[in-house]
Amino acid sequence: MSTKLISSTQNPIIRQLTQLKDKSRERRKTGLFLIEGAREISLAQKGNYEIEIILFHPELFSKEKLNDLSTEHVNIIEISKEVYQKLAYRDTTEGILAVAKSKNHNITDLKFNTKNPLVLVAEAPEKPGNIGAILRTADAANIDAVIIANPKTDFYNPNIIRSSVGCVFTNQIATGSISEIIGFLKENNINIYCAALQASVNYHTQDFNKSTAIVVGTEATGLSNEWLESSTQNIIIPMQGEIDSMNVSVAAGILIFEAKRQRGFL
Incomplete structure (x- = not known):
C-alpha cells in the first residue's frame, strides 16, 4: 500500500x-x-x-x-x-x-423494498444533534426511510455524522418540500399520522400495520398547517407533566417503536 x-x-x-x-x-x-x-x-x-x-x-x-x-x-x-x-x-x-x-437525496428517487413501508418524516429540524438522534432511532428500528421536509442543514454536517454515530449512512434518507413529500406519500398510498395537539387521538389507538408515515415537527412551532390538512389522523403522546411537548427525537422514538410493536417486531 x-x-x-x-x-x-x-x-x-x-x-x-x-x-x-x-x-x-x-x-x-x-x-x-x-x-x-x-x-x-x-x-x-x-x-x-x-x-x-x-x-x-x-x-x-x-x-x-x-x-x-x-x-x-x-x-x-x-x-x-x-x-x-x-x-x-x-x-x-x-x-x-x-x-x-455525497449522495442525491431527492424524494423522487426514494424506493421501498416492502409492501407496507414505515417511514419517519421530520419537518425542518434545525439542530444537528436532534437530526443525529432521529437517525440513530431510525436505524435501531430499521424503518424504511427517513424524510426531512425543508431541511435547514445538510446531512454531511460533521455534527450530524457524529451525533448519528454513522447512522446517516445506514438509513435511506430523502428530502423535499412539504408539498412534494405529501404528494409522494399520497401517490404511494402511505397513511400520514401527524404528531400534533389539534384534533388528536392517543397514538396507540391507531393501526400502524399498513403503509405508514409518522410526521413530527419542531418543539417550538410544531407542524405546518399543510401537514395537518393532509393528515390521515393526528396523534398525540399523552403526558402527565406541566409541559405539552417533548424532544422531537424522543417523540419520534416512542411513535416508531409503537409501530414496530404492532408489526410484531417487539
Missing part, C-alpha cells in the same frame, strides 16, 4: 478539506464531505458511499489497521499530528478520516 505524507496545515489539499469540514456551501459545491472515525467510515462503505481519500495519523491509527477498511482504489495519505488536529472535529478520536462523495 503506497501512501503520501502531508505534514503542513497550509497544504492546498488540507486547506480544501478544512473548508469541507467547516462550510456547508463547500460541501454542496464539491459534492464531497469529511468522515471521522473508523466505524463511521466502515458504515459509509457498507452504505455504498464512494470513498476517495483516507487520511490517518500513524501515532493514533496504524497503517496495519487500514487493512480492516476497504481501501482498494482509495488514495491513502499519512498526515502529521498538526494536520490531523486541524481536520478532526472531535476532541478525542481514532486518528483516521476520509473524504467521500
Whole structure:
C-alpha cells in the first residue's frame, strides 16, 4: 500500500478539506464531505458511499489497521499530528478520516423494498444533534426511510455524522418540500399520522400495520398547517407533566417503536 505524507496545515489539499469540514456551501459545491472515525467510515462503505481519500495519523491509527477498511482504489495519505488536529472535529478520536462523495437525496428517487413501508418524516429540524438522534432511532428500528421536509442543514454536517454515530449512512434518507413529500406519500398510498395537539387521538389507538408515515415537527412551532390538512389522523403522546411537548427525537422514538410493536417486531 503506497501512501503520501502531508505534514503542513497550509497544504492546498488540507486547506480544501478544512473548508469541507467547516462550510456547508463547500460541501454542496464539491459534492464531497469529511468522515471521522473508523466505524463511521466502515458504515459509509457498507452504505455504498464512494470513498476517495483516507487520511490517518500513524501515532493514533496504524497503517496495519487500514487493512480492516476497504481501501482498494482509495488514495491513502499519512498526515502529521498538526494536520490531523486541524481536520478532526472531535476532541478525542481514532486518528483516521476520509473524504467521500455525497449522495442525491431527492424524494423522487426514494424506493421501498416492502409492501407496507414505515417511514419517519421530520419537518425542518434545525439542530444537528436532534437530526443525529432521529437517525440513530431510525436505524435501531430499521424503518424504511427517513424524510426531512425543508431541511435547514445538510446531512454531511460533521455534527450530524457524529451525533448519528454513522447512522446517516445506514438509513435511506430523502428530502423535499412539504408539498412534494405529501404528494409522494399520497401517490404511494402511505397513511400520514401527524404528531400534533389539534384534533388528536392517543397514538396507540391507531393501526400502524399498513403503509405508514409518522410526521413530527419542531418543539417550538410544531407542524405546518399543510401537514395537518393532509393528515390521515393526528396523534398525540399523552403526558402527565406541566409541559405539552417533548424532544422531537424522543417523540419520534416512542411513535416508531409503537409501530414496530404492532408489526410484531417487539
